[in-house]
Amino acid sequence: MSILDHDNVRDSLSEAWRRSEPGTPNAHEEGGFIVRTGTGDLFVIGWPKGAQREILVPPHPNGTRGNMPIIATFHTHPNIGPGFQQEPSLTDIRAVRDDPDLSHADYEGEFVISQNLVYLIRRSGQVDVVGVTAAVLGIL
Numbered sequence: 001m002s003i004l005d006h007d008n009v010r011d012s013l014s015e016a017w018r019r020s021e022p023g024t025p026n027a028h029e030e031g032g033f034i035v036r037t038g039t040g041d042l043f044v045i046g047w048p049k050g051a052q053r054e055i056l057v058p059p060h061p062n063g064t065r066g067n068m069p070i071i072a073t074f075h076t077h078p079n080i081g082p083g084f085q086q087e088p089s090l091t092d093i094r095a096v097r098d099d100p101d102l103s104h105a106d107y108e109g110e111f112v113i114s115q116n117l118v119y120l121i122r123r124s125g126q127v128d129v130v131g132v133t134a135a136v137l138g139i140l
């Protein structure tokens with residue numbers, strides 16, 4: 001079962017996307033850690049609200065948050081229209097690839113949610129398209 005097959009994770013990502021007020025003057029990035037509990041459940045621990053084009057990742061020593069392993073991270077790209085990049089930026093890619101606290105084998109990468117597509121930045125720095133946002137997040 002992949003991470004986004006977990007209904008509660010998908011709902012948390014949809015909620016973060018809505019909260020980032022895409023396409024409005026208040027558009028700002030939202031993000032979070034996806035962690036695994038001792039019983040194998042996954043859930044999202046949100047990051048503090050970001051700015052229009054950036055968001056700060058809270059500390060996550062040894063790939064954990066609240067003593068739970070981080071298995072993925074995500075952030076939104078809520079700015080729409082010409083001049084705004086939808087896909088992960090070089091800064092985004094480096095933040096994943098070059099973070100020693102996100103180098104553990106359980107970490108699948110960082111999802112970047114844009115208006116049209118959801119991307120995944122892998123530990124290697126490779127970027128894949130996960131799918132169409134509305135379908136991936138179940139907000140058709």
Ligand SMILES: [Zn+2]
Pocket residue numbers: 075076077088089092112
């Ligand atoms: Zn970004």
